[in-house]
Amino acid sequence: xxxxxxxxxxxxxxxxxxxxxxxxxxxxxxxxxxxxxxxxxxxxxxxxxxxxxxxxxxxxxxxxxxxxxxxxxxxxxxxxxxxxxxxxxxxxxxxxxxxxxxxxxxxxxxxxxxxxxxxxxxxxxxxxxxxxxxxxxxxxxxxxxxxxxxxxxxxxxxxxxxxxxxxxxxxxxxxxxxxxxxxxxxxxxxxxxxxxxxxxxxxxxxxxxxxxxxxxxxxxxxxxxxxxxxxxxxxxxxxxxxxxxxxxxxxxxxxxxxxxxxxxxxxxxxxxxxxxxxxxxxxxxxxxxxxxxxxxxxxxxxxxxxxxxxxxxxxxxxxxxxxxxxxxxxxxxxxxxxxxxxxxxxxxxxxxxxxxxxxxxxxxxxxxxxxxxxxxxxxxxxxxx
Numbered sequence: 001x002x003x004x005x006x007x008x009x010x011x012x013x014x015x016x017x018x019x020x021x022x023x024x025x026x027x028x029x030x031x032x033x034x035x036x037x038x039x040x041x042x043x044x045x046x047x048x049x050x051x052x053x054x055x056x057x058x059x060x061x062x063x064x065x066x067x068x069x070x071x072x073x074x075x076x077x078x079x080x081x082x083x084x085x086x087x088x089x090x091x092x093x094x095x096x097x098x099x100x101x102x103x104x105x106x107x108x109x110x111x112x113x114x115x116x117x118x119x120x121x122x123x124x125x126x127x128x129x130x131x132x133x134x135x136x137x138x139x140x141x142x143x144x145x146x147x148x149x150x151x152x153x154x155x156x157x158x159x160x161x162x163x164x165x166x167x168x169x170x171x172x173x174x175x176x177x178x179x180x181x182x183x184x185x186x187x188x189x190x191x192x193x194x195x196x197x198x199x200x201x202x203x204x205x206x207x208x209x210x211x212x213x214x215x216x217x218x219x220x221x222x223x224x225x226x227x228x229x230x231x232x233x234x235x236x237x238x239x240x241x242x243x244x245x246x247x248x249x250x251x252x253x254x255x256x257x258x259x260x261x262x263x264x265x266x267x268x269x270x271x272x273x274x275x276x277x278x279x280x281x282x283x284x285x286x287x288x289x290x291x292x293x294x295x296x297x298x299x300x301x302x303x304x305x306x307x308x309x310x311x312x313x314x315x316x317x318x319x320x321x322x323x324x325x326x327x328x329x330x331x332x333x334x335x336x337x338x339x340x341x342x343x344x345x346x347x348x349x350x351x352x353x354x355x356x357x358x359x360x361x362x363x364x365x366x367x368x369x370x371x372x373x374x375x376x377x378x379x380x381x382x383x384x385x
Contacts, residue, residue, distance in 0.1 A: 005128055009095040010378060013119070014167040015044040017105040019054035022296035023126045026185055027102055028054065032061045040064050042128055044086060044106075046071035050376040053274075067091065070126040071105055083109050090119070096180040098122055098378050100132060106127060108146075111154040120156040120381040127293035129162075131168055131314060133292060133331065144173060151175035156381040159374065161185050161294035164287070164314035174188065181377040184318060184372030185294050189362070190304045197282040203268040204294045208241040209346050212282030212306075214275035214297045215289070217248035222311075224250065224257055225288035231341040237346055244350075245278050249255040284345050288302060288338060289313050290331060299365045305376040307354035309341045320364070 012034060016027045028044070028310070035041045043058060047068040059066050086109055088092045090096065099281040101110035103236050107123040114362055129135065151158050152175055159181050160166040164180045169175045169384040195204060204210050211230065215221040223244060230242050244254070244267065258267045275297060285301040292298075294315035294382045303321045308326035310316040320326035327341040337339075342349055 005214040009038045009040060011040045011095070012098045012100065013042050013044065013090065013094075013096045013110075014100050014102070015045045015106040015110055016067075016102040017049070017073065018103055019045060020186065022294075023103050024051065024054045025296050025313060026124075026126065028061070029186075029367055030193070030371060030374060031058065031063060031144040031186075034375070035313070037371070039375075041097075042089070043069065043165065044089060045083075046070050046105075049115040050070065050284070067131050068325065069128045071095070071109070072352045073105060075235050076182045079105075079109065081142050083112070087112065087137075095119065097382050100124070100378075103124060105208070105348050108150065111113075111150050120378070120384075121154065122157050122159060122378065122381060123150070123155050123160065124159040124176050125165070125293065127291060127314065128165065128168055128173065130172060131165070131291045131293065134219065147173060150175040151179060155179055156384065157181055157377055159183050159377055162315040162318055165293040165315070168314075177345040181373075181380075183370060183373040183377060184365060185280075185299055185313075186297055186365050186367040187276075187296060187299045187303050188367050190300050192280050192304070194277075195280050201273060202243045202270065202278065202281055204243060204281055205324060209351075210281055210283050210348070211240060211242045211342065212278065212285050213242065213246070213287070214278060214300075215246050215287070215295075217244075217246050217250040217254055219248070219250065220290055221248075222288045222290050222333075223254050225311075225333060226286055227254060227257050227267065227337040228262065229286075229288070229342055230267065231263060231369065232335060233343050233346075234266065236343060240346060243269065243278065243281065244269045245273060276304075279306060282306055282352065284309065284326075284342075286334060286338075286342060287311065287313075292316075294318065302358070302365055303362050305355065305362045307351065307358050309338065309345055311338070321357075325354060325361055380381050 031043050042064045043066045070084045099110045101107035101124050102124050107133045111121050152314040217223050284307045292313040298319045311331040316328050322328045329337045329341050
């Protein structure tokens with residue numbers, strides 16, 4: 001049904017606490033693209049963990065306003081002050097058609113007792129906390145109760161970013177299907193054409209087989225798994241190198257692990273190069289994560305035509321057809337199967353086949369598709385009685 005009301009520009013408040021990684025990239029891309037479609041977008045972010053590049057990109061967008069509201073990652077008495085600040089923004093700049101919270105903290109703040117004047121409350125978890133296999137029983141119970149309660153009773157729409165996250169919402173959190181939408185993240189085409197220059201920048205040899213890792217050096221992303229696996233294949237693949245792009249709380253531990261494995265000449269760590277730009281230097285991407293919902297790194301690798309080795313986490317089966325454009329291995333701290341997959345994907349004959357198949361999938365996950373499907377979810381929420 002295409003009525004004038006259906007097509008009118010929406011007034012939207014987008015709220016985010018963390019600025020790093022895929023959630024920050026998603027937030028900037030979504031805000032900019034919605035504004036480009038004629039919607040009136042106000043963005044709220046937390047300066048506490050805001051990366052300078054994120055703030056620079058966000059403030060450069062043609063939005064109604066970009067407003068900092070300090071938010072803490074963990075539950076805190078300060079949450080009440082953050083809630084009141086967002087409430088004041090709604091009062092001063094509303095009414096809004098849509099209030100959209102990204103990740104758990106912003107999602108809670110925009111839904112808990114929200115006096116939004118009729119605004120539809122949208123939540124994108126970017127990976128439910130309960131998808132973490134290392135979460136203890138008490139934590140799983142508490143987070144599960146909160147996510148389930150908020151999803152069933154305080155959300156107009158919960159947007160899942162992969163089929164895996166959708167199934168978790170339905171089966172694990174008991175959120176009804178009519179409150180859910182699935183919108184796979186989308187990306188712009190990564191840069192290309194500077195392979196040799198990028199390899200030199202990352203310290204990679206021109207003729208080596210380069211495995212790449214992009215992500216936080218954190219327990220969720222499990223970088224130590226990758227170093228162990230690379231150590232196992234190092235003698236079998238003397239021409240192989242590993243570039244690890246990212247930073248985080250495990251950075252010093254990973255450096256020590258690399259040094260003790262005597263791999264300092266073959267494992268290159270850095271955080272200065274944007275991940276999407278670094279892709280062109282790689283021959284294969286490896287993601288050993290313990291849990292994901294739908295990683296932007298996977299999508300950017302797909303757009304770059306890279307074969308991938310992924311653990312069996314959320315989104316993996318969306319971007320990789322096992323044995324065709326990459327390999328999916330069990331989500332385990334035992335590095336054996338990850339190492340074997342790296343050996344397989346780096347063999348000359350198999351790598352050519354993987355790379356050829358990956359090149360046919362470069363246009364599947366576009367930003368335009370993601371924004372269009374998000375707008376559809378917004379309009380359905382507004383139209384719902």
